[in-house]
Amino acid sequence: MRLYNTLTRVKEQFSSPDGTVRMYVCGITPYDTTHLGHARTYVVFDVLNRLLRHHGYRVRYVQNITDIDESILARARQLGRDYLELGEECCRVFFEDMAALRVIPADHYPRPTQEIPMIQEITRGLLAKGYGYIIPRGVYFRVKAVADYGRLSRLSREEMLAVAARQDDSDVDDPTKEDPLDFALWRRSAPGEPAWESPWGPGRPGWHIECTAMSIRYLGPKLDIHGGGADLIYPHHENEMAQSEAYTGERPFARFWVHVGLVSLGGVKMSKSLGNMVFVRDLRQKFDPDALRLYLIATHYRAGLDYQEADLEGAAARLEKFRAAVRRAPVAANPGWAEAATFRARFFGALADDLDTPAALGVLDELAGLGLGGNGEAARLLGELAGVLGLELRVGAGV
Ligand SMILES: [Zn+2]
Incomplete structure (x- = not known):
């Protein structure tokens, strides 16, 4: 079959010589219930999963659950609840919604709070190879170390800066970073926030490193299909690709990048x-x-x-x-x-x-x-x- 690849911007023939399709799709951040945009993404990848299976492929499907980030912590604080308990409750609704929509469950639903050792190992590896640096705020990825940074999203530096500035936890204007586009691999936790011990102080993982760690751990250094909503192309997937390829030395990290269009309401x-x-x-x-x-x-x-x-x-x-x-x-x-x-x-x-x-x-x-x-x-x-x-x-x- 032919599949549009965001990386090359053309429809390409898809096949997998060993008969296995390693598919990773970015999952939910459980702090609210499933909206139509999520449902669309997971139903589309479910159709792809079913079609690949129909054609005899063995699909190994991993979809993460981002159980810690700025938004989930903010929501838990607002409700006066424990963030893991809130996440658990939202996940239950998500799985009920998916079952009602006849979405075949993924093989694994890894969560970053359970994958801290792998995340730290990759952070150490990136530092050792010169792709990361340490500042008081945490450990950052050095985008200038990647010659063709931006090759997935194809955005100009100005466009990337504008999108990065709009992120929930934006730190583009932090003057201690070498480059405004550098992003966190490990961030020091503020007092009262969840924190894990690390060589770089108590903290928690950055968003993008989580998917690098979980995809490599469950599917290996090279994916056949990496998917998600189109709003993840930059910065999430651009950064995930940059750090995964930097860490493993293998490229492309994903042979096919597949993105689902966004759902809007009244435009x-x-x-x-x-x-x-x-x-x-x-x-x-x-x-x-x-x-x-x-x-x-x-x-x-x-x-x-x-x-x-x-x-x-x-x-x-x-x-x-x-x-x-x-x-x-x-x-x-x-x-x-x-x-x-x-x-x-x-x-x-x-x-x-x-x-x-x-x-x-x-x-x-x-x-x-x-x-x-x-x-x-x-x-x-x-x-x-x-x-x-x-x-x-x-x-x-x-x-
Ligand atoms: Zn992801």
Whole structure:
């Protein structure tokens, strides 16, 4: 199949010679419930996971849970709660939401608070190789040590500075850093904040090093697919790639960087900091989770998705049509329907073209029309192909 690679900015042929796909997708920071933007990212990678498995690959899938960072600590302080307990509670809702959306669980959900030794080992390694330096604030990565820093995001230095300045815990203007773009590998904790002992004083890991440590620990020094939302390209993935390649000496760190377009509401990006979020837990009260899943994959994953409830209602009606076709299918289908192979080829052809789920769903629309018209084999094929997308069409199938 062909997959768009953010690193090269073109669709490339994807294969894995050893039959294994090492896939790492950046996960949630559990301080609130799952919003539609998260759901979209994890449903898209679930479709990719299912498709790769369908084609016989062994997928090793790791998705981290960022259980410590500025935002989760701030939220816990605000609520007067323990940050780990708050994180645990938000994770429970996240896993319920994912199960309702039929997302196949990842093999591992590592958490940085459980991976401190590996994070410190990589920090030590980067310091030893001259990629890091120590200041009172903590240990920082020296971006000037990477000749082609910026090759993933392709942003100019000015653009990078502007984005870095907008980060929650921005330290671009710290004059003790060698370069404003240098980022924390290890940060000294403020009094009262969680801290781990280290050779550089009590502190906690920087955000980007966490994913480097967890991906290397669980999947090795080279990934086949690294994914996440498009808002992670810079600074998170740029920095993760720079430090991973600096540490292991292997490049590219990930053969394919795959990014899912952002979800917006009224044209404004849905984000925790803006508070304009639509939560999966709320939508589940009103809509069948399969309709929500269908809605999320009805737009191509790289395009932006502006949430409108009418579109979700449309997805619910579409799902009902699919289900009605499957219900009407006679028990004994019409075996030997000559066109079945053509429909199957068109469906998989669409998915093989950079996961074109809108086109694949168009094939299912045609099959539903034929099924409703009495073609039992078309209805049977509809149910089978919908299953590849993780949609359950059998009546009363439940979760
Ligand atoms: Zn990450």
